[in-house]
């Protein structure tokens with residue numbers, strides 16, 4: 001009989017769960033014109049379901065400028081200060097589902113700037129969370145995504161630096177970048193703001209993948225944390241499969257495996273994980 005091991009950390013993290021629940025609650029209350037600033041999660045199925053319930057997705061500031069009244073929901077990634085200001089200027093109702101771990105970074109950025117320190121963000125400059133964090137900093141706030149970028153940084157000797165990280169950033173990469181800046185001899189305050197949820201999910205996925213003969217990772221194609229899980233699992237389990245839903249699973253492919261592991265990215269709803277479990281368990 002086949003054994004199926006599902007990671008306890010599979011699926012929504014605390015921040016994503018809170019954001020998704022918030023949007024469904026707003027949809028139920030049936031308010032007029034409810035929008036989310038960006039898709040609430042990287043999962044097409046959930047976004048389409050919400051659209052059917054009347055929740056519209058705004059793709060950036062230009063679309064927000066066109067909104068005439070109603071509610072705007074801020075997703076777990078958070079946004080910069082100017083988006084709050086724009087909503088207030090347009091007298092829109094704001095429902096803030098920013099993850100508290102992200103809000104904490106926004107606070108750190110403001111406090112550090114308030115002390116006269118320049119903020120450096122270690123993260124992917126194109127990620128919405130990083131764009132949001134940057135939106136709370138001074139104009140000289142910079143984003144670094146590699147050790148090489150440290151070499152091209154223009155730093156002033158008398159300006160102390162404070163460093164924060166994107167919540168889902170790789171810890172080893174973060175430490176290398178911080179080391180490189182430290183070696184330049186500046187006054188540095190370092191805030192490791194990497195969220196534990198990501199680390200726990202990755203550690204558990206690697207552990208399960210190393211103990212099974214087939215591994216399934218469930219998540220959206222555009223979810224970077226799911227792709228990272230696939231990469232980690234492939235490193236220890238050659239037969240790792242990346243699926244979006246149960247429909248992507250081929251029973252033929254899984255047939256030879258006696259022990260199968262399952263994990264899922266932070267945007268994967270529980271029911272999709274359960275459907276995959278059912279299919280995998282049914283195949284003998």
Ligand code: SF4
Nearest residue numbers: 013015099101167195
């Ligand atoms: S990964 Fe961490 S910081 Fe990001 S939404 Fe989830 S709990 Fe919040």
